[in-house]
Each structure stands twice: as structure tokens, then as C-alpha cells.
Amino acid sequence: MDLRSKRLNKTLDPLAVRFLDSTDEDEDLLREDLVGTAVHAEALADAGVLTPQELDLLRAAVHQAYEDAQRGQFPLKPALEDVHMNVEAWLTQRLGELGKKIHTGRSRNDQVALDLRLAARRHLMTVAHQLLRLCKALRSVADKAPEAVLPGTTHLQPAQPVAFAHWAGMHVERLVRDLERLRDAYARLNVSPLGAAALAGTSHAIDPARTAERLAFDAAFRNSLDAVSDRDFLIEIAYVHAHGAVHLSQLAEDVILWAAPAYGFLELGDAHATGSSIMPQKRNPDVFEVVRAAAATAIGELTTALAISKGLPAAYNRDLQEQKRVLVHAWRRQRKLLAVLPDAVANLTPRPERMEAAAGQGHTDATELADHLVRRGVAFRDAHGMAADAVKAADDAEKTLSELTDDELAAVLGQHAQGVRDVLGPHAAVAAKTSPGGTALERVAEQHERQAEILEDLAAFFESETMRVAAAETRLLQPTQQSKVKPA
Amino acid sequence: MDLRSKRLNKTLDPLAVRFLDSTDEDEDLLREDLVGTAVHAEALADAGVLTPQELDLLRAAVHQAYEDAQRGQFPLKPALEDVHMNVEAWLTQRLGELGKKIHTGRSRNDQVALDLRLAARRHLMTVAHQLLRLCKALRSVADKAPEAVLPGTTHLQPAQPVAFAHWAGMHVERLVRDLERLRDAYARLNVSPLGAAALAGTSHAIDPARTAERLAFDAAFRNSLDAVSDRDFLIEIAYVHAHGAVHLSQLAEDVILWAAPAYGFLELGDAHATGSSIMPQKRNPDVFEVVRAAAATAIGELTTALAISKGLPAAYNRDLQEQKRVLVHAWRRQRKLLAVLPDAVANLTPRPERMEAAAGQGHTDATELADHLVRRGVAFRDAHGMAADAVKAADDAEKTLSELTDDELAAVLGQHAQGVRDVLGPHAAVAAKTSPGGTALERVAEQHERQAEILEDLAAFFESETMRVAAAETRLLQPTQQSKVKPA
């Protein structure tokens, strides 16, 4: 079966076939193409293009194809260019004339748009699940050292002591926003394009809203030109991934730094550290380094996705195939990364003693000293100046602020030296930060509780959508009652 | 007043001052810094750090500063590095000791985070308003030629005829999604970071929730480390702009192509066309070309925004200043672009006669012919083949399909030639596409109505938020009752 136009006299150049072949990435769309074919068959039956018997035969054949695919026995042939032509050819081979009817009232343009939305939906829910696991892993590491205090840094210079659990909470906040962005992207992608046909809609009596409902989409497209050319949902996912990957790279950076002997705040799990081919003493954080690098990959993929669409004329252009290729591979990479990261994080071991030793250095309690002076009535800017003097005095004496003698303190602070010892040292400084959202341990505990609630809500949302979608798609991959009785 | 730490003996290298100076972009944050200072003063009064009288004096001074700024009499001094130090210095100069108190319990870290969120909020609402205007412009162009039909293309090859108004509706759909993304981004950015101080919260009795409410934010931060380092909202806006700019570039491409003599479907308004320094016959679409290019700029800015954050260690790093610089300039550019585009679009003149002449060429009714055959019982794939034969026959005869004689049609289609003339020609083909979302004129009209409702809802949302925010910010820029009576 040659689906090329009869206007073209020669067969396609073999190098062009190879160049245009999308069967590698289309393997991730095979299930989707079968789902879409089944639902389109129902629409054609509604429209009177197929008889009930023909529908049964088609549904049974789709079921058979899906079972073959499940067993790895539905290889996509590059000569047929893409998954759509492979599925149609398979059906036509088995069903004869009937197979030739299935493309009525649709086009590869709305078909590929549908397949991509179905695949994107499935991918998105997998990723959401993986991110939720990562949040749990972060929380579990925090719980290994609930009272540990480390030097919070700005500009990589010690600033003020913070709770280790507060640090973990910061990373969870970032992931919460990523999950919210996934949820928003989901709402926009969950729209059915089927029925837009090539670009103008169809003259057959097809009802896109009914199709959308059968596929558990929230709605059908409003404009057929838009439906076939819109890849916003791919770009939006590429963005959510790139932004999320940046967050993961920041987590990776903290781990890489803190696993270095100069810090030593964290120890890598043996199952997630690697050795050297030449240096026997190494414990390398390779997993985290590749995670850090993967942010750059995701940024590049987003750049590609946007730049492909830039300046494209209406409506469908084959440029969108390259976009599909890049992004399907990106999804594979993203899922592989998120499969390993939660365990790599959960296997980290905090070293509270190293954290606290470092928190005691670098005068991270100097701000607390200034705040003490403010409470005693000194204007903030003056208090800041006096604290700076105290730091200088401590440096000159090669001491921490708490190691200064009463005389040394009085020399700088005068009468305000009174009571100052209560606020010095990392634990005191942490305990003092009791403003809501601050690092005092009870505030951190509150924050963790609130995060747990939010994550539960998000988990519930993705779980229920997963169920709803699975039910709809599973039905379509099953034969109808009749066809079960007497399969083709 | 030198705000450098006393530990640093030398003044900053003048080249470094120039390199680190952010006063250019900080001009867009001056109003915000004053709002933030006013609200922080209220928080300090709540906490007992300021007396009611001190609060009045501060609020009056902020009011004064704002009035100066309005009159262009509050130039930011580069020597003071940024807007925060400029405002604090201004207050200290006028209020003496009291000015030195304002920085109690806050840090430049939460302060700049606040200013950026306030500015982002304002920017976002302006852009939303501009996009809504652009939607109206597109609709108004469609209304100039409500029945015009042009050759819809895929691969830039004529595919099927579509209504010109359908094309306009496609672009509106894209903008609707952009507006929805803005609304989602708004929800995530509308969170107050004030009270996070340097990174750990504060030991002063400050209530971030109260501050958030006063600023018309939806909530306060949950984690102080996150609050000072989070620039997700900037990156998300950069993404929404980049994605939106890609949509605008696609609109620009259509206009540039269609304003070229080879198409001639649209004519540029004289006020938006440019001539040549050397070629007297030119009517150049410069505005649309720069719009097309601006998508690349926005993609690059997004790349920058993401790549700056990649791999940054916790918590605040000065890298974020470069991010601020790039994005504030990006906002200016984006607003300037969106100021001109709606009028440039509204001034386009459609040329229905050119559209229809082209729609009649290229056999764009061939699919409709195939669908006719399907309705007469031919399987789609066979119908597709017969339609291809008809196209070949027409090409050989150098005719359009409708120009073929009855005999010529019968030679290819046999008995199925009967009734085929009813579906040939661009207007017939458009009229036939009556499936929901299709290009039949009544479907397009439905679609426009639905779009109008959605846009109205979006407009109402942004309008009401704009009012709410304006009320909150305006209150803070006014002096209190007392201070009004006897200003400082």
C-alpha cells in the first residue's frame, strides 16, 4: 500500500525516507494511535460512515493490534514513515476495504495532534508522581537530622545559621510550584483536537465534543486551524521541565558542594556514589552532576521547541515533526532522571556535627547581635555598625563572637553588652527566628505540616485524573461486547 | 552615609561600582520600593519597633518621596548602588535617626524580592490589557471581510479553503492561552516575601501575613530561604512572554507573507508601513518584521533567565541581579511591542478578491471531492486515489477542478461524477465544513461568540485585580491621617 499522492511519480529518495522517518519516537505514540483510531471509529459509526458491524470489527482489530504491541510484536516499519501509516496499513491488511475507511473525516494532522496530547497527558502524570516521590525523599532526609543547624549562606558566604530541615523545606517549596505548573499545563492540554481533520473541519457529521468526552478530555477544540497547528502544550511541558530541571540542578549543586570534604554536611549513599578508574580514594557524586547538567539539556530543548515554532506560517508545517522528535526524547530522558533521583536523595546521610561546626564559624550570629541591640533601642543602622565592630574585634582576636570575653564585648558594645550572650551561637540564633516562615524549629515544623497538606491535595488531583483517563483509554482498547463474542 | 561593611577597608573599585550598578533598571522599582517601605513601617509599628508618631513621619516621608519621583525629582544615584540604598539614604537624610530604623527586621534580600513581585504584578496586568486589545484588533480585521475565503495551507501548500475570519479566530485562540498562562503566573507570583529578612526570618515580632494582606497579596511566603532566593515568578513571566512572542511572530509571518505581492491578501496601513532609502516603490512591513524577530529576543531572555538560575547554591546569590537586569529590560521591550501591535493589526486591510482568486487555484477543493465520493460509498483510501486522479486530469488540462467538463469528470469519477459540482469551488468547500470548530461561516460565528465570552471573563479578572492592587498600593503611598495634618 503506497499512501503517496498519485501526483508524485517517483518513490521518495531512500535518504529522505531515513531523514523523515519518525518511527523511533513514534513508538511512544503507538498505544495512543490505537486509542485514537478506536474513538474515531465510534465517531464514524455515529456519523453513519461505519455500520455497527464494521465498528465491532474495527474495535476488535484495534484490540488485537494493542495486544500485539504489548507483546512487542508490532514493530513500526520506517518505510511507512510514521505510526499513523503503520497502524492504518496493519488494519487494512487485516480488514481489507474496511481498513481503507478509517481515515474518513480525519487527517494525519488532527491524528498526530491527538496522539501527542494523549502521550503528553500520560507522561505528565508519570512525572507528577515522580516529583511527589522526590518531595517525600527530601522530607525523609530532613527527618534524619531534625535539629541540625548549618550556616545559611548568601553569595556562598556564611550569613545566618538555619535549620537543616528548613533547607529541605526550601527545595520542597520549589517542587510544589513545579507540580502546580504541571497541573496548570494539564488543564490546557486536556483538550481534544480530533475532528479538525486537515485544518478546516470536515463535512462528515462528526461531533468532536462526543469524542472528547469518550477520551476523558475536558473539552474539544474550538477552532480547527488552531487544533491542527497548536503545539502549545508541548512547549509548555518543555518549559515546566526546564524550570523544574533548574530546581533539580540547584538541589544537585547543594549536594555536590556539601558532599565535598571542604563541607562534609552530607554523605552520598554507596549505591549512588562512584569510584575512579585511577584514584582509589574517590566517592564521586556522578548522579548529581548529571542531574545538574540535565538542566542545561532541558533549557536547550525548550529553546529548540520555541525556536521551531517561531515564525511558522499557518497552519500545519512539517517542522512540527522535528519538534515532536526532540520532545519525545526529552520526555524519556526526564522520566529516567526522575526515576533515579528520589532514591539518590533518600540515601543521603546528613552529618549534623559537620554542619554545626561550620555554623559556629563565620560569625553567622552577627545579625542576631545587631537585632539584640535594636531591641535595646539602638537604631538599626547604628546596630549594624556596632555588630560589624564586634566582628572585627573577634577576627582580630581569632575568636568567634561567643568566645569574646565580657571585657572584649563591653569594649565594643558598652552597656548593650548586657544579655548579649543569650543570642550568640548558632542554636540561639536559629531559635530566635520565630517569625512565621522563619527558621526556628517550631516554625519549620509548621511549614512541613502545611507542605504535607498541599502535596496531599496535589497527589489526589493527579491520582484521580490518572484513574479517569485510564478508564476511558482502557475501554477503547477493549473489543466491544459483540466483537468479543466473534472476533474477526 | 556608607553602607559598606566596616570590615572592608577600601572603597569599591569605581569600575566595579559601574559594573554592579543597577540603578537603570531599578527606576522601574522605585515606586515599589516606596510601597514596600511604607508597609514595612506599619509592620515595625505593629511590632513596637516604631512608635505611632514615627510611623506617621515615615509614611509622610514616603509620600513625599513618591511625589518627588512622580515629578521626576528622585534620580537614583549609581554611587548608592541600587534603589533600596537610594531610598534609605533619602529617608535618613530627611528623618535622621528614624531613617536608620527602617531597615530593622528586613534585608535587601526580602526587599528586592518584594519590589520585583510588585513590579511583576503591575507589568503583568499591563501586558494582559494589551493582549486583550490585540484580540479585539484581530476581530475587527476579521469583521472587515466576514465572508472572505482564502486557501488554507499546510506545508505552505494550498490545502483546503478556509474563512478569513477562521484564520483570525486561530490567532485569538493562541492569545487566549497566553492570557490564561498570565493568569496562572499571576496566582503564583502574588505571594509576599517580606519578613524573610536575609534568609532566616527575623527575631522581631513581624507578621508576614498581615503585610501580605496590606499589599493585596494572596498569601505570605512559607519558607524564608525560599522567599529570598525564589525568582520562579520572573522566569515564569519570561516563559509566558517567550511563548506569547512566538505566537506574535507567527501572526507577523502570516502578515508579512500576505502583504507580499505574491499573495496580496492583506494591505498594510500607511501608518504602519515604511519606505526605502533607495527603492521608491516599497511598502515594507518593518513593524511586523521586528515583531517576528522579537520572538527570538524573548527566547534568548528566557534562556538567560533559566541558565542564570541553573546550579545556583542556596540561598541568595548576586547572579540574581543580572537576572533582574535582563528581565526588567525585557519587560520594557515587551510593553513597547504590545503598545504598537494592536493598531498595526487593526489597520490591516483584507483583500477578499485576492484571497478568493488564490483559493480557487491549487485544487484546494480536492478533499471535498474525496469526501463526496465517501458519501457515495467509496472507501476513503480509494476516494483519495480517485480525487488524486481528478487533480492530475485538471493539471494536464491546465484547469481547476470546477473547470473540468462533465466528460472529463466522468472519465475519472465514473458514475460518482453525479452531484460533484455542488461541492467544488472554494465557497462550496468552506460551506461544507459544518463540523463544530470547522470553517463553515456559521461555525466561525459561533466560535467568535464563545471567544468573546472567554475574553470578557479574562478581562474582568484582570480588571478587578488591577483595582484591588491599586487600592492597596495607593493607600500605602498616602500619608496617614495624622501626618497629613502636620507633615514632616
Add this chain to the structure above:
Amino acid sequence: MDLRSKRLNKTLDPLAVRFLDSTDEDEDLLREDLVGTAVHAEALADAGVLTPQELDLLRAAVHQAYEDAQRGQFPLKPALEDVHMNVEAWLTQRLGELGKKIHTGRSRNDQVALDLRLAARRHLMTVAHQLLRLCKALRSVADKAPEAVLPGTTHLQPAQPVAFAHWAGMHVERLVRDLERLRDAYARLNVSPLGAAALAGTSHAIDPARTAERLAFDAAFRNSLDAVSDRDFLIEIAYVHAHGAVHLSQLAEDVILWAAPAYGFLELGDAHATGSSIMPQKRNPDVFEVVRAAAATAIGELTTALAISKGLPAAYNRDLQEQKRVLVHAWRRQRKLLAVLPDAVANLTPRPERMEAAAGQGHTDATELADHLVRRGVAFRDAHGMAADAVKAADDAEKTLSELTDDELAAVLGQHAQGVRDVLGPHAAVAAKTSPGGTALERVAEQHERQAEILEDLAAFFESETMRVAAAETRLLQPTQQSKVKPA
């Protein structure tokens, strides 16, 4: 054989193994790793670490491994992580103790740097060869219509007529610069890193300069820290590809536009056009659309390559593996694209009659009219104004400039109308542009000759380097004389 450090108690997490596995892309480095192993064996023999007999055995084993690889019988095992460990394991299995010696004085760090440079060198020469073929294809298309004239455009508006061959020459100029950039990149990459070991050099008596010579490199590294961490050559190739891909996208855009019926200047070869699944009349330029999109892919890959390296601390970091992964796949894509493009271009058919018809429209001879007036003593700005008046008169009369009557011309140009007919019309306008580099046909011919010389020089350079490199590498993949006699 487990090469993990003895300090790590557990085996690596299977998901981490999968995540870190680079054997897919390392298939493109297998030949290189064998060449590198052979040359390192020679260096170890020079240093007295291996006996001459051991060297012979190793060289024979390398030869055997290469033959296995050629026959597809050297599959890389993911469990061994990368090509280096696969090769070492293979050798150790066959050579026992001797296999364990080969890693003396080297590290995976300098080894992978070497493999990448060898592979980059080979890739680069293939691409250069493909680009030279593309230049020939462009020339051959120009030669199909040596006198054709089309409307040169600026802003996609007709500006002045130009020779079709001049257009082809423009694209060749771009490719010439791409080839020059490849040559410059080649010079920088052709440096041997072997001998840098982990990062500090080695205490064994190894001579990197001798190794470099044996590998046909131009020089050895100067700084071992740099040698193991430098991936500039990868990034530079990514840039040359991205920039080159942009040029190809511009060529593709011209072809896509000109193959559209609205222009019709070019016809796609049947072997490089595709049909539609639904619209029988289509001849779609899919190959060129994907080429256009591929520029975005290459830009994204470059972004990734740069962003991975951004901010990396000294010296080797595993982030570089992700960079390797992305770029090896990019090379495969790039070679596949350049394999198909020259034929797709060579198969284009110019349509001079369409070009000339279009060149006659749009008043593209108006500048020539203005220049005529200048030659008659009118100041350019005034001449420009008079030409604009003539254009307006022609438009009002719905004529071209040459179709204006003598009276109509005189009404606008007065006495200067004299002789003006000689410069009107597209062929006259082209013939007049006789300045060097201009579009007059004899100038275009000159230009083509000069281009041919330059391309010959470039071809000679790449050809001779290809030979030199092949000789060096082939020698290393052969067994030594002795080992040939009595293989292991």
C-alpha cells in the same frame, strides 16, 4: 571485573547504572578508544612499562577487537558503564595480567578527551565533505537557468531584479564561511590530550608529543588540567553546526516559499516531495521544512553545550558526560541531514518564466530609473522622489513602469524621460548592475569562478587531512610486524 573503588560497599543502584550509562553514544567512540589504546601501549613501551613482547600482544588484541567491532561483534555492555571500561575488560579477559597494565599512566579523563577529539575530527571531515557536495548542488541548480531573473526582495517586498544564479551564489558564500569555520575549528581541536592522566600529568616517562605525532595531531596539550576538562572543541563544533544550520534554514525557507504556488519559482523533485494522507493535490516540501526546523534543534544543542559548561569548577566534572551524550547525537542528526540535502537541492527545477513574470511586477526597476536620473544630473534624493512619483503614476494606471506611455513618463520625469526606456524592465535592470559583486550576468560568472577556486582549496585541505589522519589511525589498528606473525 569490578572497577568500582573498594571504598564503596554497595553496587551502584540499577536505576543509576541506567541513568549514567553512556554506551549508546559511546558506540561512536569504539574505534577511537581502540586507536587510543594502541597508541598508549606504544607510549608505555617507550616508558619501559611494557616490554616489546607485551606491546605486540596488546596491538594484536586491539586489532582483533577492531575486527570484531567491524563485524558488529563488539557490543558495549551497559553494566560496564562506558566504552573505556568495555575495552579494558575485553583486553583483560583475553590478555590476563597484561590487560591490567594498559591503564598505567592514563585515566578515563584523558582517555575520553582523546576519544572525543578523534571522533570530532572524523565527524568534522565528513561534514566538510557533505557541505562541499551541497555547494556543487547549488551550482548545478543555477546552471539549469543561467539567465533567469527574479525579483530580489528586501522585507519580502520586491526590490530589484537579480539573476537566479546570483541567488545561488549567495547561498554558496554562506557555506564557504561555514567551511572556513570548520577548518578553524579543526586547527584548534587537533591537539592530543593523552598523557594528562587524571588531571596532573603522570610520574611515568610518557611523552605526549610523541603520542600526538603518532595520532597525526598537530600538537600535544600544554596544561594537563586544561587537557582533561577542555571541551571547547565540542562547543565550537556545536556552534559551527548551529550557525551552518541557520544558513541551511534560510536556504530551506527560500525553497519552501518559491515552491509555493504563489511564487512557483522552483519545483521540487518528485523524489523529495511528499503527498498528503487526505489532500490528493499536495506536493509538500517536507525535507526542507525539517531542515528549517533543524536549525532550532542545533541552536538548542549549542545552548545546552554552553550552559552545561557554565560555572563548572575545575577540573573534570561528570556534567561533561551529558554534554558528550547530547553532542554525539547531534552529530548523527547533522550527518543524516547533510546526507539528504545535496540531492534534494540538486533535484530542484527552476521555472524561469515564473521568475521573470514576477520580476516584471512590483516596479523592481524603479531604482534603476532613479539611477538614470542621477546620471542625468539629478541629485539622488530628488531622483528618488521622482521615481516614487513614476511608481505612483504606474500604480494609478495599473501598469508597470515600462508600460507607461511616453506622455505619462514625461508628465512625471519631464525632460529626463529621455532614454529612460533603456533601463526599464527586469533584464535591463540586471544588466545595468555591473559593479563588482553585482548581479549583471558577467559579474555573476566571475563570482562563480572565484567561488570554485576557493572551494577547491578547501576541498584540498580537508582531503589531505583526511588522508593523513586515516594513515595514522589505520597503522595503529593493525598489529605490529611480529604480532602479525604469531598472533595471541
Add this chain to the structure above:
Amino acid sequence: MDLRSKRLNKTLDPLAVRFLDSTDEDEDLLREDLVGTAVHAEALADAGVLTPQELDLLRAAVHQAYEDAQRGQFPLKPALEDVHMNVEAWLTQRLGELGKKIHTGRSRNDQVALDLRLAARRHLMTVAHQLLRLCKALRSVADKAPEAVLPGTTHLQPAQPVAFAHWAGMHVERLVRDLERLRDAYARLNVSPLGAAALAGTSHAIDPARTAERLAFDAAFRNSLDAVSDRDFLIEIAYVHAHGAVHLSQLAEDVILWAAPAYGFLELGDAHATGSSIMPQKRNPDVFEVVRAAAATAIGELTTALAISKGLPAAYNRDLQEQKRVLVHAWRRQRKLLAVLPDAVANLTPRPERMEAAAGQGHTDATELADHLVRRGVAFRDAHGMAADAVKAADDAEKTLSELTDDELAAVLGQHAQGVRDVLGPHAAVAAKTSPGGTALERVAEQHERQAEILEDLAAFFESETMRVAAAETRLLQPTQQSKVKPA
């Protein structure tokens, strides 16, 4: 003077004027436009379009304009759109009819191409000079601690000790490649486009080669279509900057890490460290953080530059104006960054005692121990295993390798313990790496010498080109002999 085409009835929309206005960035092209105008006047005189007297008047006027510009008295008026129209208007105002002649035989298309090449050439030489200064700064820091030894890291884990001066040499190598890339880019950009006119060349007897020579270009364009649309040189510079900025970000990262108390290898100069608004103890490396971030900015700018050009049809499109805008601002940023960085680097103070203390930790001498075993006849893989055992023994005993007792060493190494003490400890390990390019101090000294030679050659090249170009341009900005005598 209105330069708009007479075909356009309305004036340009004021918002469009503002949107299209390029006078901000064109300030960097004013000198260039004057140089280009002067040289074009000479070409017109050669061609007989201008009389010698007219040439004198024009040259005198150009000189006057340049003097005004030098005194800041040549503000560009946005209403005139760009620098070209501003200069032409200025000349016409002063010279009347003569001013209107200057645009004969050129177009804004070749004019802006020329201006950009002149500006790019000047910018490039400034940057080269700045990079050479940075190389010197790196060398001067190395010279402050010529024998210091620090722990070389891979994966941020201590690997082997290296000389501090070796680290500095690594950064110099990167800069050397950047300088070479600048030199290669220079060769490609140093081509004159003047004479290409709008896109087709001109019918006036203008000789582009003569013009090129007068401007100290290496050659004239070969193809006029290419000459007006080619912005390769801008993109190539954007690439060289992005790649170079990545190198600077890597240097910045090393400095930021090493200035952190956890490392303490480097101390920031007071003139290049900043304090905190709230934390009195801080010494923040803001300059280096912004340098790190600037790599992301440069990557984004490169992305923009490439994506703007992607898919542009032949020949000039206004998209190129946006490209110009972005890149001229990028150049300003780049020069500002490189103005401050050399001093910031030169003011770093190495802390050898901190470096050496760290080098003694982390078993960085373990590879040297393995190499010792190899020299005693142990196969490398076995030696690697024994060294790993020694590391484990040391860890268990909480000692460094050199702190192990003879018995402890013998327990692991058996007879091979003999002589092992000679290779342990960071200084011994560094001294042992005597292979060329290795870290032994005498090898580092060799390397520095070789680098100095290379830098001298590069400096000589840029210096001589700077002189040659300055001579040519200065001549053109001077009045001719006659016009000096009696100025206009």
C-alpha cells in the same frame, strides 16, 4: 526632510516610530557612519558623480560632524529613525543639494552592513586587549604563590595535588583559545560590503575593492545579495563572547568557591568585595557572581542572534535591526565586564597555607602510591586495588596516608611498602608529575613561558591591526588638504 516613500500617505504611527527607533544603539555607530560616508564620497568622486570640490566640501562636513559628535553635540533624533538618516539630514541641512547626492549608489542596506563591520572590528580589538590584560592578571596572581599546592579536584572531590600556578595556567589556556577565536572571527569580518547597494550592486562606476582598501579591510564582498544580508560576523562574535563568557564563569566559580570560608584558598581584594545591608561580617564576591551570571546572558544573546536569522528569506529583512539592537547592547555589557575583571583578579590574594592544608587531606596522594606500586612491577589494576586498601586503612585509622605507621603500611602493601614514603604527601606528589604538561613546578614554569610567547604574538597581531585600522579611519575623518584650507 521626509525620507519616507511618496507612496505612503500618512506619517508613521508615533508608537511605531518609537518601536522602530534604533538611535540608542546607533550611537555606537555614529563614528562609523561618518567614516563610511567619507569613503563613499571618495568612491562617488572616482565615479564622477561628485566633483573634486564637492568631495572636499563633503569631507569637510564629515569632519565637522565628527568634531561635533566628539563634543557630544551630535544627538541622534529618534524622529529620523536611525543614524544613517540623521547623518544624511545633517549633511543636507549644511550642504543643500550636495547632501542629497551622497546616497547615490548606496543604500541603507550596505551602509548599515558597513557601519556594523567597522564597529565590530573596533569592539573586537578592545575586547582582545582586555583579555590580554586578564591573562596578565592571572599570571600575576600565580606569581604571588609560585610554589603553593592545592587539592586538584574532579567531581569537586579531591583527586591529586596540583600547583596553584598550574591552575592559573589552565585558565590562561582557555583565554588563549578565546583570543584565537577572536582573531579568526576578525579575518572573516574584515570584508567591506560597501557597493552592494540595496542588494544587486549598482550601475554607477563604483569600485568596492578600492573602497575596501581605503577602509583597511582585507577584501571587498563577492556577492551583493550576501553582502547586504550577511550578519555572520555578528553571530560569530556573539558566539566567541558566549564561549568566552563561559570560561569567565568557570574562573568566577573557582574564585567564589575558594573565597568561601570552607575553602579559603583565595581572599578577595577589599576594592572588589561587598558588604551586606544586614550582616556585618560579610565579604561578598558580587563581582564574580555577576560575571558567572553574565555567561547566561551571553548564551541568551547568542541564542537570540541565531534564532533571529533562522529561516529568514533572502535578502535584507528588518529582523536584522533587532539583532543589531541586542548585539550592540551585548557588546557594551561585555566591555564593561572585561574592564573590571582583570583588576578583580589581580587583587586576589592566594592563601598557600589553606591550600596545602587541604591538599594534605582527602588522600590526594593515593594515585601516586599506585604509580609507585606499578614501578615496582604491580599491574596497574592491582596497584589501584592495593592503593584503595591503603586509603581504607587510613580512613579507619583516621589518618592521612603519610601518617600511617610502617606496620600499618606493610599490612596493606607487604614488601612494596619499601620506599613508599618518598611519594606520599602533596609536595612529593606534585613533584613527581614530571611528564610534559604535568604539574611538577618546572613543567609549570615551562608552560608559563610558552604561554607568554603565544600571548605576545597575539598581542602583536591585534596591536598592528589596531594601528592599521586607526590610520585608515582617521584619514577619512580628516578634511582633505583643500578643504582644510577653506572649510565650508
